[in-house]
Each structure stands twice: as structure tokens, then as C-alpha cells.
Amino acid sequence: MSRNEIAWKEQPKFPSTHFVDTRIYTDNEIFREEQEKIFNKCWIIGCHESELPNAFDYRTFHHPGGAQLFMIRGEDMKVRAFYNICPHRGNTLLYDPVGNAKRITCIFHAWSFSPKGDCTDIPRGKEGYQERYGCKDASLREVKSEVGYGGFVWVNVDDDSCTLKEYIGDALGMMEENLSMPLEVFTYHKAIVNTNYKLWHDTNSEFYHDYMHYFNRITGMMQPGYFDRKYKGYPNGHASVGSMAIKYDAYAGSQERAVGWPGLAPGGWVLIDLFPGMTFNLRTSVLRMDTAIPLGPDKLIIEFRGLGLKSDTPEQRAERVRDHNTIWGPFGRNLHEDLLGVHGQGLAMRERSDSKWVLHGREENSTIHDEVGMRHFYAEWGKRMGRQASDPFGDNKLA
Amino acid sequence: MTPKQLIDELIYRSSLAMDSKNFTGFLDLCDPAFRYAITAYIPEIRKEMTWLEHDKDGMKVLFDNLPRHNSDHSSLSRHVTVYTVEQDEAKQQAKTVSALQVFKTSLDGGATELFAVGKVYDTISMNGGNPKLLDRNVRLDTRMLGIGYHIPL
Structure with missing residues (x-):
């Protein structure tokens, strides 16, 4: 027998852990809260190390919390992650999804940054800012990153987060051997x-x-x-x-x-x-x-x-x-x-x-x-x- | 018809057959040694990719299996323009390059949207005045293909 409106909305005859309200899939307030309380707190995979094989290789990433990021391999071969935004006028720094940049230069006013996130040049900085502002004030925002569990590059925009190891725990144990060689x-x-x-x-x-x-x-x-x-x-x-x-x-x-x-x-x-x-x-x-x-x-x-x-x-x-x-x-x-x-x-x-x-x-x-x-x-x-x-x-x- | 006209018509007929899901008709236009591929370059990882690859028998199996799968039933409309035809009389073959735009039309309301763009690289066996498709590489520029599609382009 089909159901009328009341029956349709009746609570399923299960414990409350065994069904969900569909508003969790449609409500904008919940979505914004998820970005803040979940995505901006959890470790997320940004890319894989094989996408950054050489020094200065970079890869952009739309973080699910909302931030635009890029991951870049430094001269020391360490992968770091930064907001993909110029601290001057908010322009996107790296437009292409992938590339190689020894020096990251914003196309707008040519502010430049190193792959470690340091600001290395502000054109006519002294003339415009005198001693009030300089490269030391204009570094990029770095976010936590680690490479692991099969060579994936993980990022976490929460500076106070737990470590990746603590976050994963034993969950990837079943694949430990499968992920143990370079992929x-x-x-x-x-x-x-x-x-x-x-x-x-x-x-x-x-x-x-x-x-x-x-x-x-x-x-x-x-x-x-x-x-x-x-x-x-x-x-x-x-x-x-x-x-x-x-x-x-x-x-x-x-x-x-x-x-x-x-x-x-x-x-x-x-x-x-x-x-x-x-x-x-x-x-x-x-x-x-x-x-x-x-x-x-x-x-x-x-x-x-x-x-x-x-x-x-x-x-x-x-x-x-x-x-x-x-x-x-x-x-x-x-x-x-x-x-x-x-x-x-x-x-x-x-x-x-x-x-x-x-x-x-x-x-x-x-x-x-x-x-x-x-x-x-x-x-x-x-x-x-x-x-x-x-x-x-x-x-x-x-x- | 001139050889060029025969080649153009073969390519256009292959699109018409696929648009109307006349898979037997499409395979009739193919040489027994026919090979089909959908390829793309993936700049994010700087690699070539082959998304679909079959010989003629493999294409037939793919078509035969379609009713067993759950698929988007929106229709595709393939708009092909033959750009170049290079004939090799010694080999009795021709190589062609065609522009491709594929449009998808929903069943509910009939809204049409662009599904993919790319080029089609065909090798054609002239087969004594009855040309057949010998090799087709659908080379896509579009890589964001929504929920995908079960039928070749």
C-alpha cells in the first residue's frame, strides 16, 4: 500500500543511527558549517608526489574548505603547500594547474615569492611603502602538508590539527604493504x-x-x-x-x-x-x-x-x-x-x-x-x- | 562520386549511425581490422591517456552489453566537419582530420548542452571504391565529461 503525507514523514522504524534527514544533503547552512568544522579541520589529499617529480614543480588544488592552494616542491625537494593568493591585491598567483616555478611572480604587480613562501621582491617597494611595509610582512600563507601513505600529498589548513599519522590511525593498515613501493x-x-x-x-x-x-x-x-x-x-x-x-x-x-x-x-x-x-x-x-x-x-x-x-x-x-x-x-x-x-x-x-x-x-x-x-x-x-x-x-x- | 566525396560521406554516415544508435550500421562501415580509441592529453599530470580502446569485435561486445547496463539515455548529436583528406594511392588508404563537437540533449524537456569537443583522426581503407573505417582516434580537448557516457563518440 502506498503512503500518505503523514506516513511518508513518519520516523523510520530503526534506531536514529540507522537513517538520516535529507536536509543534511541540501541545506546551505549545514554545508557552510561542514566546510568550517570538517573540511577545514581534516587532512585532505591535495595531489600525489609523482605529480611533482622535480624541484620547483607545482600543482594547484581547490581545497574543499574553500581555499585555493598550491603545493610546490622546493629546491630541498620538500613539498610545501600555500594559499594560491597574492597578499597584495588578492590575485591568483599560479593560474595553470601544473607547472614549474623557481620564482612565483604575481602577474598583476610582479610581487615575487620563493617556493618556501618568502616574499623576494616588491617592485618599487621602498618608494611606495618606505619603511612601513616590506617583503618580511608579505610572505605567503603556508598550510600544513605531509607526504605519506602511498606518496600522497596531504594538506591541512588547521594550524592546530593533529598529525597525519594520528588522523589516519590504523585505517590504512590493510593496504600498508600495497602502498609501500613508489607509485x-x-x-x-x-x-x-x-x-x-x-x-x-x-x-x-x-x-x-x-x-x-x-x-x-x-x-x-x-x-x-x-x-x-x-x-x-x-x-x-x-x-x-x-x-x-x-x-x-x-x-x-x-x-x-x-x-x-x-x-x-x-x-x-x-x-x-x-x-x-x-x-x-x-x-x-x-x-x-x-x-x-x-x-x-x-x-x-x-x-x-x-x-x-x-x-x-x-x-x-x-x-x-x-x-x-x-x-x-x-x-x-x-x-x-x-x-x-x-x-x-x-x-x-x-x-x-x-x-x-x-x-x-x-x-x-x-x-x-x-x-x-x-x-x-x-x-x-x-x-x-x-x-x-x-x-x-x-x-x-x-x- | 570522387574519392574525396566517398571519404566525406563515410565519415558523416558513421556519425549519423552513432547518433541514431544504429550500431550494426556503424560496424558495417568499418573494415574487419578496425580499431577505435578515445584519447586525450591530461595536462594536470602531463600524460597521454587512452580512455577507450577496442577492435571491431570489442566494439560489437560493447554495443551488445549496453542494454545490461544502467546508462544515461540522453541522446548525443555528433557534429563533424572534415578538415583534411590525404590520400595514399599506393596503400589504397586515406588519412583524415575532422573537427568534432558533440552535443547532449536531455530526454526531459530536450535541453541541449555541449558535451565534448575535439578532433577525429581517421584512417580509411579505400577498398576499391567502397571505403571503410580502418582506424579512428577520437582525440578530445574536453576532459570534464560530467557523469560520463557508455556509448563511444
Whole structure:
């Protein structure tokens, strides 16, 4: 029997940890608060060290808290991160997403900076500012950065944050061996989707949606071991999913992977979600890394990176590229379906669309179709936001 | 028709076939040794990328599998202009460069938006006056492709 308005809005018959109010996906006030209390406090992946192989190489990054950053490798080969903004009149310092700059010079008035963030030149500084202002007052704003866990460049705009090691804890332990050798980004693309960033991370945090993927149903769900995969939660909202052997040749036109990954069983697939929007997805021959960057409550950039081993032969690399793009490239079989799903959620859960609840209620002993991954995320989200995801404004009168 | 006209018409017919999702018709325009790729240069990591790559059999499998997948059903309209045709009479082949713009039209309301721009590099087997596509490289300038697409361009 269908439901009327009252029944539609009735609280789901689950504990309040097992559903969320859809306003957490649409409300602008909540989004701004997330930028402040979550994204500006957490360690976020800005790029990978292989994107900055040489001294003075830089890479720009739109930080999900809102700041525009760039990461640059100094002459001492240390990677540092700075606001990409000239302290003079607020111009963007580095326009290209990638490049090499021994000296960073603002195009507007030629103020110059070193890769360590020191101001090195203010044209006609003495004439204009006399002794009142000089290079010593005009350094760039540096943000905390560390390179680690597979060679990723992590940034944190909170000067008082915990260390990266404290933030990650044991969450990446399952991939420790897999990430222990030098890696290299071989593909990168972005997608802008009209949806909330948490919906993307939710999709990466539950495998029940394998019903959406013909490829995963045939090569995974119908194969032995699939329903034994288990979720494990870690402090700070991170979670991991255990492996199984994917049967790639079960999909017409596909074949068993010729290239594997050190420390991963043949056909293996492990996944680790890091709060608040990063996913390490190691599937047999390829590591995919997603970074969710919200632009608003209903707009999201996702950065997709595919990585292989730096030691790859050209043949191995070509195989990894093929394996990645067959399912995860912009014309891949799976990525389009995942993006279609969160695009549809964005359409259905617009403000005023009278959506009310999203269910996270499946309990299957933390195995693959259990929704514990999402529940674990929202426990951390609630702690950091000081709001309950099931009652974010305290007006739901939950039982 | 002149060889140049035959080549132009082959390229335009291949776009018409794909626009109308007439995949059998598209494959009929391809040589048995046909190879297809979508490529791009990715400046953020300073690397070349091949996003899709198939031979003729692989293209057929891809088309056959489409109904089993969940896909965006918006239609694509491929606007192709053949810029250059270089014929190699000794090889009985021609190489062409065409400009490509792809527009996506939504099913709900029919709004059209630009999906991708790039160039198409074709190698054509002249096949004794019945030219066939031997190799196609859809070289994209556009790399931000929204939610992506399951059907080749």
C-alpha cells in the first residue's frame, strides 16, 4: 500500500543511527558549517608526489574548505603547500594547474615569492611603502602538508590539527604493504555533479549498490567469497572493506587481469574510505583514489586518480590503463553508473522536493551489504558537527 | 562520386549511425581490422591517456552489453566537419582530420548542452571504391565529461 503525507514523514522504524534527514544533503547552512568544522579541520589529499617529480614543480588544488592552494616542491625537494593568493591585491598567483616555478611572480604587480613562501621582491617597494611595509610582512600563507601513505600529498589548513599519522590511525593498515613501493598517477580526471559530497562518499561506503553494476554483479556478487567481505570501522570516521577474488572473465569481452599488485591476492579488491571524502580503491591491478570537493550543498567536484607502480614496464602500465578505464574511466562501465546514481539522488533530494529520510538500516554482521560503513561515517559527522544526522535541526521529534 | 566525396560521406554516415544508435550500421562501415580509441592529453599530470580502446569485435561486445547496463539515455548529436583528406594511392588508404563537437540533449524537456569537443583522426581503407573505417582516434580537448557516457563518440 502506498503512503500518505503523514506516513511518508513518519520516523523510520530503526534506531536514529540507522537513517538520516535529507536536509543534511541540501541545506546551505549545514554545508557552510561542514566546510568550517570538517573540511577545514581534516587532512585532505591535495595531489600525489609523482605529480611533482622535480624541484620547483607545482600543482594547484581547490581545497574543499574553500581555499585555493598550491603545493610546490622546493629546491630541498620538500613539498610545501600555500594559499594560491597574492597578499597584495588578492590575485591568483599560479593560474595553470601544473607547472614549474623557481620564482612565483604575481602577474598583476610582479610581487615575487620563493617556493618556501618568502616574499623576494616588491617592485618599487621602498618608494611606495618606505619603511612601513616590506617583503618580511608579505610572505605567503603556508598550510600544513605531509607526504605519506602511498606518496600522497596531504594538506591541512588547521594550524592546530593533529598529525597525519594520528588522523589516519590504523585505517590504512590493510593496504600498508600495497602502498609501500613508489607509485605513480597515470590518469586523472574530474567530474562535476549536481549532488551532495556525502552522497558520493556514501556510494563508496556501501556495496549494496552493486545491484546497479552489471559488471560487479557478474564478476563479483555471483562469485564465491563476495558475501564474506567485511567492513571494519576505525577512529575518525574511516572504514575498510575486505577482499575477494573477482572473476573478471565472467563479463563478456573482459578477461582475467594479467597484471596484479604487490601484496594483493590475484583478482583481489580492497577498499578504504577516509573521512570526510577520500577513497582508496585497490582493485587487482589499479589503485583508484577519489577526492570529493564540495562546491555547495548540491554541487560537487570529484577528482579521480588512477595509479600504478612507478617501476611498471610500458606493457604493465598499458594493462593497468586498460583495466582502469574499462570500468572507471569517463567511458568506463561502472563509473558512469555510480555517477548516474548520485546525480539522480541530487535531482530527487533537492530542497523542497519533500524527500525526508535516507535509510542506512541494513545489518548483516558487517558483511558486504551491511550499511555499517555509512553509519560509521555519520557517527563521526555528528560528533564534529554537533548535530545528529537524523535530526540536524532538532525539530524532528524523534522517538 | 570522387574519392574525396566517398571519404566525406563515410565519415558523416558513421556519425549519423552513432547518433541514431544504429550500431550494426556503424560496424558495417568499418573494415574487419578496425580499431577505435578515445584519447586525450591530461595536462594536470602531463600524460597521454587512452580512455577507450577496442577492435571491431570489442566494439560489437560493447554495443551488445549496453542494454545490461544502467546508462544515461540522453541522446548525443555528433557534429563533424572534415578538415583534411590525404590520400595514399599506393596503400589504397586515406588519412583524415575532422573537427568534432558533440552535443547532449536531455530526454526531459530536450535541453541541449555541449558535451565534448575535439578532433577525429581517421584512417580509411579505400577498398576499391567502397571505403571503410580502418582506424579512428577520437582525440578530445574536453576532459570534464560530467557523469560520463557508455556509448563511444
